[in-house]
Amino acid sequence: MRNFVAGGLSAAAALLAGASAQAAQPAEWEMNFQPAATDIMHQITWFEHYTLWFIVPITLLVLFLLAYCIIKFRASVNPVASRTSHNTLIEVIWTVGPVLVLLFMAVPSFQLLTAQYSPPEEAKLTVKATANQWNWDYEYQTEDLLSFNSAVLTDADRAGLGKEDTGVYPRLLAVDNEMVVPVNTMVRVLVTASDVIHAFAMPAFGLKTDAVPGRTNETWFKVEKEGIYYGQCSELCGKDHAYMPIAIRVVSQAQYDTWFAAAKADLPGANKALMAEIGSSNKVAVAGK
Template sequence: MRTFLASLAAGAAIVAATGAFAAQPVDWQMDLQPAATDIMRQIRWFEAYTLWFIGPITLLVLALLGWCVVRYRASANPTPSRTSHNTMIEVIWTVGPVVVLLFLAVPSFQLLTAQYTPPEDPEITIKATGLQWYWDFEYQDEQEISFSSLMMQEEDRAELGKEDKALYPRLLAVDNEVVVPVDTTVRVLVTAGDVIHSFAMPAFGIKIDAIPGRIEEAWFKAEREGLFYGQCSELCGKDHAYMPIAIRVVSQEQYQQWAGAAADDLAGANRALMAAVDGPDKMAAAAE
């Protein structure tokens, strides 16, 4: 019971948090992560919408099964019916599912179209390459920024200035986060260099396979600043569980400062950005 209450408190803290603390998985989580993009907000709406159909249908089928078991059990119905056709029942079980499927299909296709149709031309393009078992990122614009992003090892926390385990959780924190500005349309080109991986960022509503020899395209427009976590979501070998993704969303000014410095000194740019975002306690680390 104590563990369950602690998990509830952690979940409430994440929902209420703002600034650097954005979205990540929590213990005993049954709901989707809080939406950080309009697409994820639509996905959460569609999930709730489908439950209004799934719930009643499940209860109806359960009630019909219970009624048949009780009404037509051997002791109460020793002579089984030989009825082989009922027009009304066949019309109901044909038309009913068709109507339900139409109510599900229309918003589903609308959501699918929105996922592949950015509202405006992307301002930033990032190529993400999945490798066993880390990600390579390349900014394909004026700034020539490229780096590898690996899961942070526990012994490297102090060196990287990421000792806050609530903000930089075990098995999710990385050494180099992807940095993007808030309220900016970002295109992500996803591929792989060895086996099939999957680029997934739950708070953004993104999950797209990374396939060797192919380039898939996704996009997002983060509406709030913070640090967001995802993971490779395609079984890709023995260290599949240790292939996290971290995206840090910052203000336009902070992004410009980071991008200007990251091409020449990625580690220094990251430390300076952490000092600006995580608070005064990071200033000493940034100055080292």
């Protein structure tokens, strides 16, 4: 019995470690948003729950009124139709009621919109994301410029890149080279495109910005926890639109500094070293519970 319990605890710990490694990605039959990884996404999640307190009662009320009218005023019960043309009280209610509802929804909506366009602090890192059909170019706007391409991970490349675990690197979402950023750091993203209109979207960050040729749009995020986060191009951009994922790996500041220093000379080697360090850290976490 003890062995069974110990085995169960170990499996649970491994599952938690794996979950922290893969972070947020789409799940089957998912009805809610992905777990929030930024303050903006927490606000979006709150606003969604808040609006449901209005949407659900209104939907049920309309359904009740429709059913009531269908049953009470059916032809078999009322062979002579009512000639009522208006009712002042009802007209006041259905005018004032929606105005109040819209007011209660508009105020937090404008507050959220303002927060999305008002970073609370200056960015410590700027990355330019250029969309192509059908991949992304990332340029780190630092003194020592680092740039690389990020494309969907093919099955043939999994073994060579050490990304055979489809739980952490899911099909059609994983990429060959992730954008790497430090945790709890304000990151500015300059979004543009080289050909047609795309969109840079990361659900766990509450982030979606159009990538328009000839124009640079600016967005930002500050991630609260480490892990890999997956998004996709969210603007129809051609035949391979569904094969244009976005992957952002969030690591500690020390891990980021080490990766960045190595990536300038050897990006594949830096990625493998970072993955090995993260893997060893997860094993230590599981062993130590």
